[in-house]
Amino acid sequence: MDNLKQLGDLKKMRDQAMEVQKKLGGIKITVEHRGVTVVMTGDQKVVSISGEMEPEKVTEAVNEALKQSQKVAADEMKSLMGGMPGM
Numbered sequence: 001m002d003n004l005k006q007l008g009d010l011k012k013m014r015d016q017a018m019e020v021q022k023k024l025g026g027i028k029i030t031v032e033h034r035g036v037t038v039v040m041t042g043d044q045k046v047v048s049i050s051g052e053m054e055p056e057k058v059t060e061a062v063n064e065a066l067k068q069s070q071k072v073a074a075d076e077m078k079s080l081m082g083g084m085p086g087m
Contacts, residue, residue: 016080017080020076020077020080021043023042023076024041024042024043024072024073024076025041025042025043025045026041026042027041027042027072028040028041028042028047029041029042029065029068029069029072031061031064031065031068032051032061033057033060033061033064034052034057034060034061035051035052035057036049036050036051036052036053036057036058036060036061037049037050037051037061038058038061038062038064038065039065040062040065040066040068040069041069042069042072042073042076043069043073044066044069044070044073046062046065049061049062
């Protein structure tokens with residue numbers, strides 16, 4: 001019977017992870033850094049880049065947006081893990 005419970009728990013975790021992934025795709029993060037604006041989704045897809053297009057500035061702005069999107073994703077995963085049995 002434990003195997004059936006484990007399968008049920010795994011399905012629940014998978015469903016919750018998919019829900020978080022979908023939610024992250026709907027979150028927009030906007031970063032303005034050194035004259036460059038980057039809009040990125042919570043699942044780390046670049047939506048747009050505008051402003052000064054100097055490569056160094058764009059790289060810095062994208063890296064900052066990635067860092068913020070990772071924080072958002074980590075926060076969402078923490079809330080997911082908080083609701084799981086044994087976590």
